[in-house]
Amino acid sequence: MYCLFISTFDKLITIGLLKNGELIEELTQESNQNHSCFVMPMIDKIIKNNNILPSYLNEIIVVNGPGSFTGVRIGVIIAKTLAYTLNISIKTITSLEIFAVSNNSTKNKLVSISDLKGKYIGYFNKDNELINDYIYLKNSEYSEFIKDKEDYLIDNTKFDLNSIYNYLKTKDNINPHLVNPIYIKGIDALNG
Numbered sequence: 001m002y003c004l005f006i007s008t009f010d011k012l013i014t015i016g017l018l019k020n021g022e023l024i025e026e027l028t029q030e031s032n033q034n035h036s037c038f039v040m041p042m043i044d045k046i047i048k049n050n051n052i053l054p055s056y057l058n059e060i061i062v063v064n065g066p067g068s069f070t071g072v073r074i075g076v077i078i079a080k081t082l083a084y085t086l087n088i089s090i091k092t093i094t095s096l097e098i099f100a101v102s103n104n105s106t107k108n109k110l111v112s113i114s115d116l117k118g119k120y121i122g123y124f125n126k127d128n129e130l131i132n133d134y135i136y137l138k139n140s141e142y143s144e145f146i147k148d149k150e151d152y153l154i155d156n157t158k159f160d161l162n163s164i165y166n167y168l169k170t171k172d173n174i175n176p177h178l179v180n181p182i183y184i185k186g187i188d189a190l191n192g
Contacts, residue, residue, distance in 0.1 A: 002052060003059040004043065004082070005161055008035050008075030009067025009095040010113070015042040016161045017050055021169070023161045025049060035074045043078070057088055061168060064092040065182035066120045066134065067113065072181040080176045089173035093164060094182055096122030096134060101167040102160040110152040118142065120184055123152070128167065136185040 005016035005026075013035060016026045025046055029038045047054060062079035065072040083090035093101070096111045103109055106126050112119040118138040123131045137145055146153065 001058045002056050003061060003165060004046075004057050005061045005164070006039070006043075006075045006079050007063040007095075007098070008039060008071040009063050009065055010071065011068070013038055013042065013071075015039070015046050017046045018161060018165055019050075021162070021165050023165075026161060033070075035068075035071045039074060039078055043082075054082070054086060057082070057086055059088055059173075060090045061164065062090065062092055062179065063095050063098060064179065065095060066136070066184045067095045068115075069181075069183065072183075076179060076181050080179050083176040083179075090176050090179055091168045091171055091173060092179055093168060094122070094134070096120060097124075097128065097130075097167075098159040098164055099154060099156045100124040100128045102158070102163050103154045104163075105154060108152045109154045110146075110149050111154060111156055112142070112146075113156060118185075121145075123149075134182075134184050 001020055003018040007014040011030055011032055013029045013031055017024050027042050027046055029042060031038050060079045060083050062075055064076050079090060095113055099111045100109045109124045111122045118136055119142050121135050121137060125131055
């Protein structure tokens with residue numbers, strides 16, 4: 001069984017291929033604003049590197065945000081299209097969950113992901129269940145927020161595709177038409 005992993009929520013694009021739940025290849029590419037130029041060629045490359053056809057894929061996992069507005073949409077649209085056209089299952093995971101799941105701490109976990117103006121924040125228990133809703137704080141608000149929570153802050157620089165796959169094994173598949181990006185903050189252009 002082959003599973004394709006797609007992450008485009010930030011400037012580092014990650015495409016992974018797992019076979020029977022084990023990572024067999026992971027490609028990364030830094031992209032500031034050209035995700036659409038890299039994602040499909042990376043998927044094509046990982047499929048060709050492993051001598052399989054797209055029809056061999058059984059499942060797709062896509063990171064559906066929060067993160068880069070355009071980046072998240074590109075990854076979600078590609079994942080939905082592949083899942084629908086190949087008639088395979090699709091699962092989503094948030095950009096904050098991937099770091100919580102990849103960390104085996106036995107205490108609560110606070111994950112933050114930065115953009116230019118602030119941070120997306122998720123607070124999880126040791127079983128990777130979200131404790132509160134995701135929030136977005138401006139950089140000026142974050143230092144006050146984190147004061148009494150620094151012990152729970154976990155590393156958000158690397159995630160583990162094997163851990164993510166195992167975490168999602170028990171989660172339900174989603175109809176590709178119902179997979180949508182997650183946005184926490186409003187769109188600046190619409191907020192004046």
